[in-house]
Structure formats: C-alpha cells, structure tokens
Amino acid sequence: MTTEFNLPGSSFEEIQKILKGYSHAPEQASLDQLSKLTGLHATVISRNNKFLSDIGLITGGMKKSSTELGKKLGRALDHKQDADAQGYWKEAVQTNEKVAGLVTTVRIKGGMTENEFSAHVLYVSGQKNNAGNKTGARCVVDVLLAANLLQEENGKLVVSSAPAKETSADLKLAVLTPTQPTTQENGNGGGAETPLPTLPVIPQTSNLTPQIAINIQLHLPETENAEVYEKLFKALREHLLSPKE
Template structure:
C-alpha cells in the first residue's frame, strides 16, 4: 500500500455533499447525474474520487458507487446521528494506512495546530503546494476530527482520549479472581480455668404475680487435659468460692 495520500479537492462540506450524492445515486451513476444530485461541478466531484476510494466510501472503476460504509455514513449524517457518523468516519480512516498514520504523527508531536497538521498532510501527500491541495489537506484534518480520532484543545489538536469508562485501569485477574489466603491463626491455648456463664434476668417486682419466673444458671466447664491434680483443686475451689458461697 502506498504511503502517499490522494488529497480531496474540495472542502469538508462539499465532500459530505458528494458522499450523500453517491449514496442516493444508482449504481455506476455518471458524473453528470451526480452533479445534478449534489449541485456541484462534475470536475469537483471527480477530483475527490481517489480520496473517497482510498477510505472505502466509494468503489468501482470509471463508474463508481457508494460502498455499504459510504451509505451508512451518508445516512447517519442526513439524520444527524453524530455518534454513528463518527463511527463510520473512524472506520473509513482506519481502512487506509496512510491516512490513519496521521494520528500517529500527532501523537508523536504531542499535539499540533490545525495549520501545522494540514501542512504536514500536504507534505506527506507528495503533491504540489497550491490552493486546491491546501484545501484538500485541511479537509483531511477535518475528516480526522469528524472521526473523533483528534480533538481540539485550546487551539491544539491532540489525539482524542478514550471515554471515562474505557480509561479506567482494568482490574487484574490476580486482584479480582484469585481467592485470598486465610490469615494464619494463633494455635488454640489450653484452658486452665473454668468458664462460667450465668444468665440472670434483671431485678423485677414479683409481688402479685401468679407465676413466679425461675432464674436459670447454666454452668459450662471446660476441663483441660492435664495430669496435674493441683489444676483441678484450684478449679473446684474457685467454684465453691464464687458460686456456692453466700456472696455469690
């Protein structure tokens, strides 16, 4: 594929009229019939055919017709469907390496003014520096803007940034899918004393009640495994002092 760009010969607005004209014309329509549809000179139309063929908007030999992409683009423009039109322009630009590489040039430069980019387009096209080609090179810049591949930031064209959702940092599989290892626990320590659980309801006035509620005391003993008799002696002494005495 050639790295030269066949520049359009018309402004961006006229280029859009030609694209619409091809979408409404019969297959293989003559330049005269296209001129009637668009209201443009047939020579102005033919001067854009190479560029439109390069970006896959029209196809054919001497008699050219709109491609499916060209028809979709024209329909989106006619119905003011900006998002669909932008997508079609982007596909058109991506179909031609020489045109799409202009975005890379802007990225490498870190941004360019519209005039500087148009001059760069004219230079890489290999065509003469005249009024018609300068118009065509500016039209190429407008196509890149219409495709949403470039954006104008305070007079400087920069490569368009993705949307907020697309720009978010993706979650790594190791962060989202890998199970987390359980934290190690300290080994259980043997219980050296009894654990006593007492359930006592709050103090209430029980006079006059037919049925006096009962107070339940649940005692749970967890005895350690040991051959040391002194441990058990201390255990039962604690039970006697705290549960069986009058002060309990």
C-alpha cells in the same frame, strides 16, 4: 517526492454533499447523475473520487457506487446522526494505513496547531504545494476531527482519548479464589484486618443502569489454626459468592 496518498479536492462541506449524493445515486452512477443530485459540478465530484475510494467509501471505475460503509455514512449525514457519522468516519479512516497514520505524528509531538498539522498532511501526501491541495489537506484534518481521532484542546489538535471498550469478559462473573490470609496489626494491638477483593457485579448493557460494588472487611482473630480461615472462606463462598436458593 512521490505521491503517498490522494488528497480531497474540495472542502469538508463539499465532501459531505458528495457522499450524500452517492448514497442516493443508483449503482454505477455517472458524474452527470451525481452532479444533478448534489448540485456540484462534475469536475468537483471527480477530483474527490480518488480520496473517497482510498478510504473505502466509494468503488468502481469510470462510474462509481457507494460501498456499504459509504451508504451508511451518507445516510447518517443526510439524517444528521452525528454519533453514527463519527463512527463511520473513523472506520473509513482506519481502512487506509497512511491516512490513519497521520494521527501518530500528533501523538508523538504531543499536539500541533491546525496550520502546522495541515501543512504536515500536505507535505507527507507528496502532493504539490498549491491552493487546491492546501484545501484538500485542511479537509483531511476535518475528516480526522469528524472521526474523533483528533480533537481541539487549548488551541491545538491532540489525539482523542479513546473510551474504554467493554469486552465479553466484562460480562462474566469472576471467580474469587481465597488466598493465604495476611495479617496486619490493628490500632488496638490485637486481631488483624484482612480486606477481601471487591465482589464483581455483572455490568448491565444499558448505560442507564447503575452498577454496584460491595467492599467487605473482616476482623480476623489471631490464631495459627489454619482450619479457622478455611471455614471462614468456605462460609463466604457459600453465602456470598454462590448462595444456595
């Protein structure tokens, strides 16, 4: 089986040390410089460089430097900013189609144990089945967990539920267009109750600000005179949707 992607050569803990070292190192740092910064042997750093390059965290030839993303992640790890680090890990994983595609397998299977998924990572990587690559496969699992692309649930790894994204459209006030009224007999046999759409409220950018939704129900008289409804919706627009100051 040909090599599909490079595996790390160390545990997740050592990968984080290497990233912090690169974030502090000068441009085009040598392995010896990084070894002094991290306390890890140069060969340990070297066997992780291909994977870190593959996911866009370092760049270079014999001597390497952190990318902008790598610097951000290293700094977040150094300052224990877990939320920021999670976002940077996710961005890094998504720069590599093959590594990001591992999540699809978990989604299709509806969940996998850590051992099952780690074995799958090793298999599809195309690397040899040895102790070093098993460690690297387990590290990839930890990276996907750190990126919150996977999470542990009931003893299995499952795909994380993605939070709803706020778009620019959410910040615009929708315009309600009156529709042809529909009638429904109420319990008294007279009149009709026509619920209007919920009036939109512009969401605040701060999560601490409560949002308010207003529901309005109108009891309309039974009539075939369309002018009654036209005047009603005109009044709603003037006094509720576009009040005059």
